[in-house]
Amino acid sequence: EAGVAQSPRYKIIEKRQSVAFWCNPISGHATLYWYQQILGQGPKLLIQFQNNGVVDDSQLPKDRFSAERLKGVDSTLKIQPAKLEDSAVYLCASSPHSTDGYEQYFGPGTRLTVT
């Protein structure tokens, strides 16, 4: 079974530029998550999708971050414009469902450096 795919793996941009990350979850997984992991910290949930609908985006900085999951499969996360504090690893995860005790399967992440 193929795992969660993310691209690109690394990205370096200057502040105020835009960037987009792509995620392809495990086939058949209804729930998709985007996390931000700052160096030395645990992942922080940015947004959760159930199929193509948003379940939770309470911690997504909506003035600069946006995400979509068209057709309930692939997802993209965009930052526009980027700030220095956005430097982090952006992790995508998927799970078959979102009930208690579910396992999240994580992709390798995209390491973003904003200079």
Place this chain on the structure above:
Amino acid sequence: TQLLEQSPQFLSIQEGENLTVYCNSSSVFSSLQWYRQEPGEGPVLLVTVVTGGEVKKLKRLTFQFGDARKDSSLHITAAQPGDTGLYLCAGAPSGTYKYIFGTGTRLKVLA
């Protein structure tokens, strides 16, 4: 904001030693998970505990969920270099299905 604090933050030990990592909160969780994350990769689930006082064993790893479901511990017996990584706990507050990750414990096992 619920906060899951892990201790210690960093741990460097020799191969063969035992260690315990703690995950503490003032909130009650309906379930709690432990993940291990290696450099350049995403976290991988090790275990899920759902019952207060529950103990689960995975080879040399022993996981315990506190009686009050506010804390958890991970004990590794006879650590090996392959155990090196970032250990993360994640708890789902009662009444929610959303997991919140802890601050992480970075373990290094020296050969």
